[in-house]
Amino acid sequence: xxxxxxxxxxxxxxxxxxxxxxxxxxxxxxxxxxxxxxxxxxxxxxxxxxxxxxxxxxxxxxxxxxxxxxxxxxxxxxxxxxxxxxxxxxxxxxxxxxxxxxxxxxxxxxxxxxxxxxxxxxxxxxxxxxxxxxxxxxxxxxxxxxxxxxxxxxxxxxxxxxxxxxxxxxxxxxxxxxxxxxxxxxxxxxxxxxxxxxxxxxxxxxxxxxxxxxxxxxxxxxxxxxxxxxxxxxxxxxxxxxxxxxxxxxxxxxxxxxxxxxxxxxxxxxxxxxxxxxxxxxxxxxxxxxxxxxxxxxxxxxxxxxxxxxxxxxxxxxxxxxxxxxxxxxxxxxxxxxxxxxxxxxxxxxxxxxxxxxxxxxxxxxxxxxxxxxxxxxxxxxxxxxxxxxxxxxxxxxxxxxxxxxxxxxxxxxxxxxxxxxxxxxxxxxxxxxxxxxxxxxxxxxxxxxxxxxxxxxxxxxxxxxxxxxxxxxxxxxxxxxxxxxxxxxxxxxxxxxxxxxxxxxxxxxxxxxxxxxxxxxxxxxxx
Numbered sequence: 001x002x003x004x005x006x007x008x009x010x011x012x013x014x015x016x017x018x019x020x021x022x023x024x025x026x027x028x029x030x031x032x033x034x035x036x037x038x039x040x041x042x043x044x045x046x047x048x049x050x051x052x053x054x055x056x057x058x059x060x061x062x063x064x065x066x067x068x069x070x071x072x073x074x075x076x077x078x079x080x081x082x083x084x085x086x087x088x089x090x091x092x093x094x095x096x097x098x099x100x101x102x103x104x105x106x107x108x109x110x111x112x113x114x115x116x117x118x119x120x121x122x123x124x125x126x127x128x129x130x131x132x133x134x135x136x137x138x139x140x141x142x143x144x145x146x147x148x149x150x151x152x153x154x155x156x157x158x159x160x161x162x163x164x165x166x167x168x169x170x171x172x173x174x175x176x177x178x179x180x181x182x183x184x185x186x187x188x189x190x191x192x193x194x195x196x197x198x199x200x201x202x203x204x205x206x207x208x209x210x211x212x213x214x215x216x217x218x219x220x221x222x223x224x225x226x227x228x229x230x231x232x233x234x235x236x237x238x239x240x241x242x243x244x245x246x247x248x249x250x251x252x253x254x255x256x257x258x259x260x261x262x263x264x265x266x267x268x269x270x271x272x273x274x275x276x277x278x279x280x281x282x283x284x285x286x287x288x289x290x291x292x293x294x295x296x297x298x299x300x301x302x303x304x305x306x307x308x309x310x311x312x313x314x315x316x317x318x319x320x321x322x323x324x325x326x327x328x329x330x331x332x333x334x335x336x337x338x339x340x341x342x343x344x345x346x347x348x349x350x351x352x353x354x355x356x357x358x359x360x361x362x363x364x365x366x367x368x369x370x371x372x373x374x375x376x377x378x379x380x381x382x383x384x385x386x387x388x389x390x391x392x393x394x395x396x397x398x399x400x401x402x403x404x405x406x407x408x409x410x411x412x413x414x415x416x417x418x419x420x421x422x423x424x425x426x427x428x429x430x431x432x433x434x435x436x437x438x439x440x441x442x443x444x445x446x447x448x449x450x451x452x453x454x455x456x457x458x459x460x461x462x463x464x465x466x467x468x469x470x471x472x473x474x475x476x477x478x479x480x481x482x483x484x485x486x487x488x489x490x491x492x493x494x495x496x497x498x499x500x501x502x503x504x505x506x507x508x509x510x511x512x513x514x515x516x517x518x519x520x521x522x523x524x525x526x527x528x
Contacts, residue, residue: 036136040115046372049380050100056150065098079427083252100149104149114142115136117335130356133345137356140364144363145331145333182207183200184231184234186199186203190236264431274325282330312339383488390414402453426463428467431466458498460494
């Protein structure tokens with residue numbers, strides 16, 4: 001019969017194993033940290049200041065910036081992401097101003113924190129050189145898979161790594177206390193993106209299994225599990241109470257817990273938006289890492305390595321959790337993939353050193369930095385031109401801009417009033433969002449057009465399946481009541497600003513160097 005006692009926050013079995021010795025911190029670790037910091041800014045710095053480097057972060061930034069002026073997510077601007085994500089962007093803009101560099105620098109520091117944790121976890125299995133390479137490779141892969149500015153994965157992955165660091169060793173006398181801290185961190189991570197839930201459940205289950213191995217009785221395990229759940233739910237519950245206190249619980253509830261399940265699946269299926277070839281770097285790393293662990297360089301701590309493998313499976317579940325999976329979701333796999341590949345990178349073997357150097361070089365090649373630098377220069381220039389063309393025709397009270405399809409950031413850079421709380425164009429033009437907004441999508445676009453926006457922005461190519469009725473509404477309106485004001489290329493699309501005909505402005509013939517932009521004929525609305 002097992003006997004035990006509670007000590008230092010954890011249940012201690014009389015037959016407990018001793019915790020493995022951790023590598024001591026040395027001056028070389030500080031050097032490695034400095035290298036990782038420099039690498040973080042070198043890898044991500046080329047996007048600093050680009051307001052249209054990606055899409056989703058433009059919305060998060062706008063909502064966060066408006067929070068600093070008193071607006072409320074879900075009430076004044078709508079999205080389904082958790083409140084905590086917008087708080088991060090609000091803090092960034094409160095400190096660094098309204099520009100994109102504010103959150104881009106913060107995201108870089110977050111990725112650097114993740115790299116430090118990858119380094120620390122890697123030191124449990126490999127030497128310092130390989131651990132530093134793992135940290136750099138993590139940052140390269142995060143950017144290569146699309147999280148190079150302010151995607152949610154840049155913020156929640158370091159929290160998952162911190163949870164892993166806290167629960168990794170169930171033999172410690174303070175393992176239960178560390179697990180409680182980890183679950184509180186998981187609750188914060190859920191307020192960045194709810195799809196981390198499978199990982200939080202995995203870490204909680206692993207911590208409970210560890211306490212069971214240490215001899216904790218079932219009743220105490222049940223109590224500990226309840227504490228885990230309470231800590232995980234607490235941040236979200238507090239946000240819900242906050243919205244209830246201001247009389248806006250219903251918008252909070254719908255955006256956070258109803259709209260996710262009301263969004264239609266993509267026509268290509270859950271993972272059809274991502275080409276299999278895009279996952280080849282991960283496949284190569286995992287295959288070679290597992291072969292190295294099995295045949296060439298067995299991990300010195302098999303239990304820790306198996307924990308990394310299990311975490312990878314939980315992270316995959318997180319990636320595949322939504323009904324539609326986009327490429328940047330896979331950036332959440334960068335850390336667990338690198339940790340599973342550690343036996344391949346081990347610098348104590350010449351093969352590992354060569355492999356590490358080749359993998360980092362290959363990762364940097366994937367980033368195509370010279371090419372991306374040219375793109376970001378063009379993006380900055382073109383969005384500045386659009387802003388300059390639109391700004392004289394809009395104001396903060398009556399003459400509004402409506403971005404039906406195009407960069408959300410124009411709402412901030414032009415100083416315009418906003419005609420709808422659905423500021424992200426995808427929410428009103430995407431057919432997959434038909435039943436997920438809590439309002440009639442077609443009626444909302446009709447209402448916006450009835451306000452006679454001073455400028456309407458459209459695109460000649462579609463990023464998502466379009467709602468044909470809304471496309472037809474906008475097509476008819478810009479064809480009859482607007483003239484082209486300016487056209488610029490962004491992300492391979494011609495973005496056109498249309499000026500209302502009764503407003504003074506440039507002659508239509510001089511509005512665009514390319515002539516009158518084409519208006520794409522919408523498909524016929526589906527029959528009832």
